[in-house]
Amino acid sequence: MTTTTNATPVPTPALRTATTVARRTAWLAGALFWTAFAVLEGVNHGWLAGALALLFLILPDLTFLVAADEAPRMAKGQLPPRAVPYYNAMHRALVPLGLLVAYAVQPLFFWPPAFAALCGWLAHISYDRAFGYGLRTKEGFQRD
Numbered sequence: 001m002t003t004t005t006n007a008t009p010v011p012t013p014a015l016r017t018a019t020t021v022a023r024r025t026a027w028l029a030g031a032l033f034w035t036a037f038a039v040l041e042g043v044n045h046g047w048l049a050g051a052l053a054l055l056f057l058i059l060p061d062l063t064f065l066v067a068a069d070e071a072p073r074m075a076k077g078q079l080p081p082r083a084v085p086y087y088n089a090m091h092r093a094l095v096p097l098g099l100l101v102a103y104a105v106q107p108l109f110f111w112p113p114a115f116a117a118l119c120g121w122l123a124h125i126s127y128d129r130a131f132g133y134g135l136r137t138k139e140g141f142q143r144d
Contacts, residue, residue: 024130031126034119041116049113053120060090060124079140088135091128096121 038057042050064071064087067080074080079087089095096118103115128134135143 024132027126028130031123031130034123034126038116038119038123041112041119045112045116049116052113052117056117056120057124060087060121060128063087063090074140077141079136081138081140084136084138084140090121091125091135093122093125093129096125 035057038053039050042053063083064079066083066086070080070082100115100118100122103118133142137143
């Protein structure tokens with residue numbers, strides 16, 4: 001007698017590794033693209049566009065400061081739970097992508113430094129994903 005299960009097959013470690021490498025390579029390509037675009041915007045539109053691109057390249061990681069006083073009591077690699085909502089909000093690629101779409105289709109809002117800032121923000125998110133850093137669980141640990 002044979003039984004059939006509807007269990008989802010578990011990917012082999014080699015397949016999982018190949019998928020991870022491909023995904024991280026794609027994120028790195030995106031990071032390089034957004035970095036180049038941010039630099040181009042800074043060159044074309046002046047120091048303010050360059051400064052905002054650099055600021056938004058760094059800004060998402062400043063969310064660590066929200067709960068800096070709790071950091072010494074956390075486990076290695078754990079973000080204080082109070083900072084997690086801010087960290088995750090600043091590390092979701094859909095937020096700056098949505099703002100870029102709004103910027104592109106809204107003729108009333110045209111300010112090149114804002115576009116440069118969004119490019120810097122997307123570059124930051126893309127670099128994080130390329131190097132294996134993603135969103136956090138509510139406890140503050142990296143999601144798989």
